[in-house]
Amino acid sequence: MQSQHSSIIERTGHLNEHLDIVFMMGEELKKPLTVIKALAESGQESQQSRMIILESKRALRSIDNIIFYKRIDADQMSLPLSPIHIGSTLTQVARDLQPLGYEYGCETEVFIQSGITTVSAHSQVLRSSIESLWQSVIAMTKKPSAMTWYVNRTKAGIKITIINNSIDLSKVGLRKTNNAVGLSSQPLKGVAGPATDLVVATKLLAILGGKLRKTKIRGIEGFTVTLPISEQLALV
Amino acid sequence: MTIIILEPDRIIARLLKQKIVDKNVVCNIASTPDEAMLLIDKQIPDAIITELSLSNHSALEFLYEMRTYVDVQYTPVYIYSSVLLDSSVLESSDWGLLKIAEYFYKPHTDIDTVVECVASLVEA
Secondary structure, X not given: OHHHHHXXXXXXXXXXXXXXXHHHXXXXXXXXXXXXXXXXXXXXXXXXXXXXXXXXXXXXXXXXXXXXXXXXXOOOOOOOOEEEOHHHHHHHHHHXXXXXXXXXXXXXXXXXXXXXXXXXXXXXXXXXXXXXXXXXXXXXXXXXXXXXEEEEEOOOOEEEEEEEOOOOOOOOOOHHHHOOOOOOOOOOOOOOOOOHHHHHHHHHHHHOOOOOEEEEEOOEEEEEEEEOOOOOOOOO | OEEEEEOOOHHHHHHHHHHHHOOOOEEEEEOOHHHHHHHHHHOOXXXXXXXXXXXXXXXXXXXXXXXXXXXXXXXXXXXXEOOOOOHHHHOOHHHHHOOEEEEEEHHHOOHHHHHHHHHHHHHO
């Protein structure tokens, strides 16, 4: 009994230490990235400086979203719900992310069904999940490409779909993301690198009660998720 | 007119100072709250720009202490920080007590935006 108790304390200690390291590493990395961004913004404008600014912002957004997800996962923050129109969140994210898309040769269109119902959600969870999903798709694109977002009302809830005509998801497996992701430099089958944006998007959408899946519309591949119109958040 | 920048990062402090000096405003840099207090003792600033993540003690302690001094009780304070604050903090009564003129999150805000905002208030 005593050894079991010690083992639990030891495991909890390791978990806290792991979380602390994630937070510390995130905050530590934000400092040089902010400086790099500030230097590029203060210098002469060029294609190179624009890319430095956009890529720094992309990394900073990824770090914030990872920290944000980790804080929720560690029960370190409450998630007050409010009625949110997904279309307005998507439009706000589009304003921030379209410049990055342009640099990647990615033209984006957003179609939001008129009169869609608001969902009961936490605004930052929704925003961070859309940002992460958008960034993960941009990273998979090949130049030039067309990206389309659709937001529709279905019987099951509000369906969000993102497709891009240059991505190939045939070898991508999301099963691990929807379950547990172990320590690996390439945790997702078919996605190069750590794919943190895609992992975080999947986890945050799960908090909102949605399951990210692959989809195909007229042969164009992408991802889709349906968020329930619910008063309760399905917490991880 | 004088602005104090309380910023531990030398590069960010230098970039801010350059832009503020271009507006013909005198600018002094402090890297710790103690240095900032010494600068305040020498000359009452028209505004203060501070990071929240500081060495020695936190910027919040510094701001609470600063607000107890009559001379800088109402001096506009601008937060330019890499610490992300959510709306529950920004809308709290404790935050209200600090009378923060504006909070800027570094990853989302360029230096020009901060300087324009500070300069417009100081000029007014």
